[in-house]
Amino acid sequence: MTPSPGVPHERSVAAIGGSPGLSSFAPWRHRLSVLLVASTLALIFVGGLVTSTGSGLSVPDWPLSYGMVMPPMVGGVFYEHGHRMVASGVGFLTLVLAVWTARAEGRATLRRLAWGALTAVIAQGVLGGLTVIYLLPTPISVTHACLAQAFFCMTIALAYLTSREWLAASPALEDRARVRGAAVAATAAVLGQLVLGAIMRHIGAGLAVPDFPRMYGRWIPPAEVLEQAPVAVHLAHRAGALVVLAFVLRLALRATRDGDGRLARPAQIALGLVFAQIGLGALTVLTGKAVLPTTAHVATGAAILGLCWFTTLRTRRHLRVAASAAAVAALGDPAVS
Amino acid sequence: MSMRKSLAVVALAAPLAFVGCGGGEKEAPAAAPATTTAAAPAATDAGAAAKGSASISGKISFAGTAPAPEKIKVSADPYCQKEHKDGLERKVVDVKDGGLKDVFVYVKSGVTGTYPAPTEAVELDQSGCMYKPHIVALQVGQPLKIKNNDETLHNIHPRPAVNGEFNIGQPRKGMESTKTFDKKEVMIPVGCDVHPWMRSYISVLDNPFFAVTDEDGKFEIKGLPAGEYEIEAVHEKLKSQTGKITVKDGEKATLDLSYKG
Numbered sequence: 001m002t003p004s005p006g007v008p009h010e011r012s013v014a015a016i017g018g019s020p021g022l023s024s025f026a027p028w029r030h031r032l033s034v035l036l037v038a039s040t041l042a043l044i045f046v047g048g049l050v051t052s053t054g055s056g057l058s059v060p061d062w063p064l065s066y067g068m069v070m071p072p073m074v075g076g077v078f079y080e081h082g083h084r085m086v087a088s089g090v091g092f093l094t095l096v097l098a099v100w101t102a103r104a105e106g107r108a109t110l111r112r113l114a115w116g117a118l119t120a121v122i123a124q125g126v127l128g129g130l131t132v133i134y135l136l137p138t139p140i141s142v143t144h145a146c147l148a149q150a151f152f153c154m155t156i157a158l159a160y161l162t163s164r165e166w167l168a169a170s171p172a173l174e175d176r177a178r179v180r181g182a183a184v185a186a187t188a189a190v191l192g193q194l195v196l197g198a199i200m201r202h203i204g205a206g207l208a209v210p211d212f213p214r215m216y217g218r219w220i221p222p223a224e225v226l227e228q229a230p231v232a233v234h235l236a237h238r239a240g241a242l243v244v245l246a247f248v249l250r251l252a253l254r255a256t257r258d259g260d261g262r263l264a265r266p267a268q269i270a271l272g273l274v275f276a277q278i279g280l281g282a283l284t285v286l287t288g289k290a291v292l293p294t295t296a297h298v299a300t301g302a303a304i305l306g307l308c309w310f311t312t313l314r315t316r317r318h319l320r321v322a323a324s325a326a327a328v329a330a331l332g333d334p335a336v337s
Numbered sequence: 338m339s340m341r342k343s344l345a346v347v348a349l350a351a352p353l354a355f356v357g358c359g360g361g362e363k364e365a366p367a368a369a370p371a372t373t374t375a376a377a378p379a380a381t382d383a384g385a386a387a388k389g390s391a392s393i394s395g396k397i398s399f400a401g402t403a404p405a406p407e408k409i410k411v412s413a414d415p416y417c418q419k420e421h422k423d424g425l426e427r428k429v430v431d432v433k434d435g436g437l438k439d440v441f442v443y444v445k446s447g448v449t450g451t452y453p454a455p456t457e458a459v460e461l462d463q464s465g466c467m468y469k470p471h472i473v474a475l476q477v478g479q480p481l482k483i484k485n486n487d488e489t490l491h492n493i494h495p496r497p498a499v500n501g502e503f504n505i506g507q508p509r510k511g512m513e514s515t516k517t518f519d520k521k522e523v524m525i526p527v528g529c530d531v532h533p534w535m536r537s538y539i540s541v542l543d544n545p546f547f548a549v550t551d552e553d554g555k556f557e558i559k560g561l562p563a564g565e566y567e568i569e570a571v572h573e574k575l576k577s578q579t580g581k582i583t584v585k586d587g588e589k590a591t592l593d594l595s596y597k598g
Binding site for chain 2: 057068075076135
């Protein structure tokens with residue numbers, strides 16, 4: 001499909017990277033990018049294990065580990081050095097994908113995205129090293145956690161923009177159910193919640209409110225505890241969960257109403273994961289930050305973000321902005337639907 | 338992007354993508370022979386306060402039921418498991434015949450003058466995947482020699498509140514590192530992030546008047562000048578206890594303090 005600058009939908013597709021048609025589909029490069037998505041989610045889980053097990057400083061040096069390439073994988077070293085190994089693997093995959101994309105991809109935006117992903121993964125490695133060298137300073141640890149999520153979204157974009165679905169010249173429909181905006185809002189809400197979660201985790205505020213679902217024994221926490229920063233951050237994260245639930249619920253409802261399974265399915269899975277995520281958050285508190293629920297909470301957060309972001313990209317491909325408010329109103333009209 | 342540009346990026350990115358590759362090991366500097374904790378003799382110095390001839394001894398007791406020993410899983414490291422075939426138990430409140438072990442006892446106030454740091458190092462040993470001793474005490478500026486006597490790796494990571502934090506690795510048996518602390522600070526927690534059960538405490542004072550209770554809960558602080566002192570006993574788990582005492586030159590005074598469970 002040749003981008004047509006005169007049509008809003010085509011403009012938005014072109015802005016993301018264009019849709020040059022199925023003839024440019026590169027199956028192995030696409031598969032590599034899907035592998036990178038899966039590896040990155042696994043890396044986020046493994047990285048979460050490092051913090052959950054308190055192993056972040058069990059290897060005191062970087063880039064080597066105890067001056068070695070491969071130290072004995074005992075105690076906390078198993079988690080920290082294991083994280084470094086998986087990260088190196090993801091870094092290698094990104095490097096291969098970036099070079100491959102640079103050489104074989106016709107779309108300049110996609111080439112830039114691939115180089116951006118490589119830059120991000122290198123920066124992420126350096127941030128990981130700095131957290132070790134500077135003994136886990138909160139700003140660096142939080143940035144490391146947030147950049148992981150941003151990189152994950154970049155890999156999803158790389159995978160989707162090289163997929164058959166993106167490249168196929170299917171016509172876009174009017175966004176009568178207003179899914180496009182709902183997807184962006186849900187993605188932004190989840191991202192904000194992940195940033196809050198990262199801050200809470202790295203300032204050690206995960207148990208600042210020790211009970212659940214009540215807060216210090218009350219449904220509305222006592223005002224005096226809010227003066228303590230860790231408590232305030234923790235409560236903001238709990239409130240953020242409700243905001244995320246609202247936005248993802250809205251996205252799932254609108255996507256379902258739209259009727260396109262390509263949009264409804266990821267949004268519905270995201271909604272299911274939000275409920276699971278709230279349960280995992282509760283378990284994290286009630287078990288005193290047991291390793292498995294705490295780490296699963298981190299990885300599930302990333303999965304929710306990935307699904308919302310994926311839905312956002314799909315709305316960009318399959319929906320165009322509704323021509324007028326009348327079209328939105330017409331959604332309820334059986335003659336139109 | 339041209340092939341040349343692609344290769345240039347690969348060349349730049351590869352070393353970072355493969356973090357963990359490379360060679361070379363750093364040996365920590367060795368230090369002078371070790372001494373034990375508690376009231377190490379001060380080095381002579383022109384401006385140094387004269388040491389006295391009084392002493393304070395006593396017993397730190399614990400009345401009540403001590404918490405049950407904590408059972409620790411050491412299976413994460415086969416070497417540690419081999420060292421503790423029957424499992425490892427840690428008594429955080431270690432009581433024998435009413436005496437409380439591993440209490441840091443020091444003169445909290447009343448000391449005047451300056452006491453230069455001894456040049457002899459105090460030793461903190463990592464042996465059997467445990468720290469020995471559990472409580473280390475030394476003076477500001479006095480060397481602390483940290484040794485690895487285990488056939489496994491350890492990292493040494495104190496978490497002070499006022500001194501500088503550090504984290505060093507000792508991957509091989511026989512390695513030694515020497516560190517000093519430049520500020521007064523009592524009971525700095527020290528841990529190994531590889532083996533989370535390993536815990537020790539370092540106390541740093543600007544005088545030599547301190548001691549750590551033995552397994553019977555007894556302590557002795559020697560060489561005090563005559564004066565009135567406030568003595569504080571600090572335990573890692575229990576609240577601190579204080580007492581006041583006046584000593585004369587040559588006197589062997591007694592001060593007992595007690596905790597209730």
